[in-house]
Amino acid sequence: MKQxxxxxxxxxxxxxxxxxxxxxxxxxxxxxxxxxxxxxxxxDFRPLSGEFFERRETLLKSGKTDDPRFDRARELAAADLIVIAAPFWDMSFPALLKVYIENVSVEGITFRSTAEGLKGLCAAERCVFLTTRGGAYPAGDPLEQAVPYLRAIQMFFGIGDLTCVAADGLDLDGADPEALLANACAEATALARTL
Known part of the structure; x- marks a missing residue:
C-alpha cells in the first residue's frame, strides 16, 4: 500500500x-x-533553540538518527506522497508549519551533504499544497511566499513535483467565498483522483 x-x-x-x-x-x-x-x-514541536537545539545537535553528532526525536523526519522521508494543508498567513503560512519543517530537516534522514552539494533523501514523488487565501495572489506575486518556500524545501528534500491548489480571493469585496471554495475543492478532488 502506498503511504x-x-x-x-x-x-x-x-x-x-x-x-x-x-x-x-x-x-x-x-x-x-x-x-x-x-x-x-x-x-510538541518547538523552534530549534537553547537546550532543545543542543540536545538535537548532540544526538546528530553521535550519529543517533534512530532516536525518537527524529521519528517525524523518518516518517516524512519514507512517504510516497506528502500533502500539506495550511492557510495563507502573513504572506506565507502559519509559523507552526515552519517549525515542523525545521524539526524534520535532519542530515542523514531528509537530506545529506555530499561533495557535490546537498542531496534530498525523501522518497515522495509528489507534494500537494492545499491553501486558502483571503486575497488574490497570481503565480509569481512577491507578496505570496508560501509556494516559493515550499518549492525550495521540495528540492532540498528531493521530493518530486509540487502542486498547489488554492482558493484565492475569499475575503475580497464582492467575492462569493462559497463558490470560490467549491471550485478549489473540485480542483483538489480532480487532482486526488489522478494519484
Missing part, C-alpha cells in the same frame, strides 16, 4: 476553510493510499 503523509496546519480546526479543501482532496484519494496525519496543532 501518504498529511501535514495538517489548519489552525482554525473545524472552522478552517483550508480543512474543507483538504477533506475534499482526501475524500477523492484512491483507497490504495494509506494516510498518516500529523496534526501540527497537537504536536
Amino acid at each position: 501518504a503523509l498529511y501535514i495538517d496546519c489548519c489552525i482554525r480546526g473545524e472552522a478552517s476553510r483550508t480543512r474543507k479543501l483538504a477533506e475534499a482532496f482526501f475524500a477523492a484519494l484512491p483507497e490504495a493510499w494509506q494516510v498518516t496525519t500529523v496534526n501540527l496543532m497537537k504536536e
Whole structure:
C-alpha cells in the first residue's frame, strides 16, 4: 500500500476553510493510499533553540538518527506522497508549519551533504499544497511566499513535483467565498483522483 503523509496546519480546526479543501482532496484519494496525519496543532514541536537545539545537535553528532526525536523526519522521508494543508498567513503560512519543517530537516534522514552539494533523501514523488487565501495572489506575486518556500524545501528534500491548489480571493469585496471554495475543492478532488 502506498503511504501518504498529511501535514495538517489548519489552525482554525473545524472552522478552517483550508480543512474543507483538504477533506475534499482526501475524500477523492484512491483507497490504495494509506494516510498518516500529523496534526501540527497537537504536536510538541518547538523552534530549534537553547537546550532543545543542543540536545538535537548532540544526538546528530553521535550519529543517533534512530532516536525518537527524529521519528517525524523518518516518517516524512519514507512517504510516497506528502500533502500539506495550511492557510495563507502573513504572506506565507502559519509559523507552526515552519517549525515542523525545521524539526524534520535532519542530515542523514531528509537530506545529506555530499561533495557535490546537498542531496534530498525523501522518497515522495509528489507534494500537494492545499491553501486558502483571503486575497488574490497570481503565480509569481512577491507578496505570496508560501509556494516559493515550499518549492525550495521540495528540492532540498528531493521530493518530486509540487502542486498547489488554492482558493484565492475569499475575503475580497464582492467575492462569493462559497463558490470560490467549491471550485478549489473540485480542483483538489480532480487532482486526488489522478494519484
